[in-house]
Amino acid sequence: MYALVDCNNFYASCERVFQPALEGRPVIVLSNNDGCVVARSQEAKDVGIAMGEPFFKCRERIRRHRIAVRSSNYTLYEDMSRRVVQTIMRFIPDVEIYSIDEVFLDLDPLVGRDLEALCRTTRATVRQWTGIPVSVGIAPTKTLAKLANRIAKKTPGTDGVYWFPAGEAEQARVLKSVAIEDVWGIGRRWSARLHALGVRTALDLSRMPASEVRRGFNIVAMHTALELRGVPCQELEDDPQLRQTLVRSRSFGRMVSSWPELSEAIASHAIRAAEKLRHENARAGHLSVFVHTNRFREDLPQYGGSGSCELLPATSTTPVILSKALEIGQRLWRSGFQYKKAGVMLSEITRGPVQAGLFEQRDEQRDDRLMGTMDRINRKMGSGTLRPAASSFKPQRWAMAQDHRSPRYTTRWDELPRTR
Amino acid sequence: MKTPARPATQTTAIARPLLASRVEAGFPSPADDYVERTLDLNEELITHPAATFFLRAGGRSMLGAGIHDGDLLVVDRSKTPETGMVVVAVVDGEFTVKRLTRGPDGPTLTAEHRGYPPIPIGPDTEVTIWGVVTWVLHRP
Numbered sequence: 001m002y003a004l005v006d007c008n009n010f011y012a013s014c015e016r017v018f019q020p021a022l023e024g025r026p027v028i029v030l031s032n033n034d035g036c037v038v039a040r041s042q043e044a045k046d047v048g049i050a051m052g053e054p055f056f057k058c059r060e061r062i063r064r065h066r067i068a069v070r071s072s073n074y075t076l077y078e079d080m081s082r083r084v085v086q087t088i089m090r091f092i093p094d095v096e097i098y099s100i101d102e103v104f105l106d107l108d109p110l111v112g113r114d115l116e117a118l119c120r121t122t123r124a125t126v127r128q129w130t131g132i133p134v135s136v137g138i139a140p141t142k143t144l145a146k147l148a149n150r151i152a153k154k155t156p157g158t159d160g161v162y163w164f165p166a167g168e169a170e171q172a173r174v175l176k177s178v179a180i181e182d183v184w185g186i187g188r189r190w191s192a193r194l195h196a197l198g199v200r201t202a203l204d205l206s207r208m209p210a211s212e213v214r215r216g217f218n219i220v221a222m223h224t225a226l227e228l229r230g231v232p233c234q235e236l237e238d239d240p241q242l243r244q245t246l247v248r249s250r251s252f253g254r255m256v257s258s259w260p261e262l263s264e265a266i267a268s269h270a271i272r273a274a275e276k277l278r279h280e281n282a283r284a285g286h287l288s289v290f291v292h293t294n295r296f297r298e299d300l301p302q303y304g305g306s307g308s309c310e311l312l313p314a315t316s317t318t319p320v321i322l323s324k325a326l327e328i329g330q331r332l333w334r335s336g337f338q339y340k341k342a343g344v345m346l347s348e349i350t351r352g353p354v355q356a357g358l359f360e361q362r363d364e365q366r367d368d369r370l371m372g373t374m375d376r377i378n379r380k381m382g383s384g385t386l387r388p389a390a391s392s393f394k395p396q397r398w399a400m401a402q403d404h405r406s407p408r409y410t411t412r413w414d415e416l417p418r419t420r
Numbered sequence: 421m422k423t424p425a426r427p428a429t430q431t432t433a434i435a436r437p438l439l440a441s442r443v444e445a446g447f448p449s450p451a452d453d454y455v456e457r458t459l460d461l462n463e464e465l466i467t468h469p470a471a472t473f474f475l476r477a478g479g480r481s482m483l484g485a486g487i488h489d490g491d492l493l494v495v496d497r498s499k500t501p502e503t504g505m506v507v508v509a510v511v512d513g514e515f516t517v518k519r520l521t522r523g524p525d526g527p528t529l530t531a532e533h534r535g536y537p538p539i540p541i542g543p544d545t546e547v548t549i550w551g552v553v554t555w556v557l558h559r560p
Contacts, residue, residue: 021513086470129471129498416476419493419508419515
């Protein structure tokens with residue numbers, strides 16, 4: 001048996017914990033760079049603010065409904081997410097952190113206990129300890145747990161916890177109430193084709209022969225169909241080692257066009273990505289870099305490019321990753337464009353000792369010691385105290401626009417909430 | 421997309437060695453056997469890390485309880501508020517520190533300095549308890 005715990009309107013809920021005056025008021029949170037709406041409180045949904053809507057398009061409604069606007073405060077959300085998971089794990093230790101606001105739980109080790117009561121206690125405790133409201137869906141598969149969670153959230157009588165029913169007739173009724181595009185893993189890509197085949201609800205998909213789903217789509221879709229029938233095909237992925245890629249990217253606060261500015265951004269992403277790798281005791285075998293202009297500015301010339309290279313042997317050493325990232329970046333850069341975003345992606349990630357490469361030239365052990373020292377100093381003295389000379393010492397002009405960011409209440413001594 | 425679980429640890433920058441001897445080549449100190457751990461303030465101040473938040477005190481209403489303007493409050497949301505405890509409450513959408521007392525009309529938020537009227541907590545007031553203050557850190 002699995003459960004999915006999903007934080008309700010997570011970003012908006014985080015803001016409310018520390019700004020209780022927002023309780024009962026519509027709240028929206030904007031994406032990186034204040035571009036568009038990425039989170040809405042229930043009240044904001046009720047007055048018709050859509051997910052992903054560009055900020056400038058909702059200004060009139062924001063004024064009319066006195067909607068509170070916040071820039072995304074990922075430092076705060078990450079910390080609150082960590083607290084939610086810690087609290088859940090006191091009750092149910094087998095968890096998979098699926099996203100910043102969703103956690104899958106494996107309930108099988110707790111079989112014999114009153115699982116629904118346990119989930120209700122967990123939910124109430126998370127609310128009290130962290131202030132974050134959550135919903136819980138319980139079902140025999142992850143796909144059904146996700147679906148049950150939707151029902152827990154949308155149905156007032158459930159009080160935030162919904163157990164997918166056991167009886168066949170009851171199951172059919174529930175599956176029929178869920179549109180195919182709302183099934184986890186189906187999305188818009190497949191729902192159009194499924195609609196064309198007359199598959200409109202979760203029930204329709206669960207009744208399609210598995211072989212037919214596999215032939216018409218792929219094995220992932222077949223697993224989804226089987227899971228809707230209650231056949232588990234996916235287990236908890238509780239192992240961070242399964243993480244395949246690591247991406248560091250960000251939109252610029254204003255568009256940049258010169259190579260010095262673009263390269264600073266790429267350098268900074270490369271350095272942070274390498275740091276993160278070392279934090280996880282991992283090495284990457286492949287590096288790619290991407291840049292692109294603002295595709296919404298149709299009045300400006302458009303360009304986007306990406307390039308990549310092998311890292312042989314796999315490495316987490318900043319100078320190696322940084323110099324290769326800059327090499328790729330230089331190849332990508334074209335003058336005469338206004339760049340909106342740049343990023344670095346590391347993949348083919350491995351853990352543990354490296355195989356010594358035939359053509360290995362660097363002294364990896366020496367690199368490891370050097371990097372370990374750099375990370376320790378940066379942890380002690382503040383991020384960015386020591387860094388390779390390619391990243392800027394000036395305040396970065398390309399940093400995000402965050403005009404409405406609330407304080408980092410839980411991670412900065414000088415931004416703590418104040419009592420009056 | 422999956423994010424890796426981070427270990428649920430909390431570290432502190434302030435760690436004092438319990439016992440430490442100078443390192444002198446050739447003479448291992450007998451005291452070295454007793455160096456086992458360092459004192460971590462978090463252990464003493466924080467019982468439930470997931471539920472503990474730091475707030476900064478403002479104003480003078482709790483001077484009598486030894487809470488000064490600018491003091492650091494350790495607030496544990498996992499504790500059930502009981503009469504006599506110092507709590508952080510939300511009054512009119514703002515945080516305030518007061519002592520939870522039992523007044524003639526039921527639970528009340530009481531200041532500990534003259535000139536601050538008691539605030540009743542009832543079904544028709546917009547007052548909620550946010551957390552229980554477990555420590556006050558004051559710079560002498």
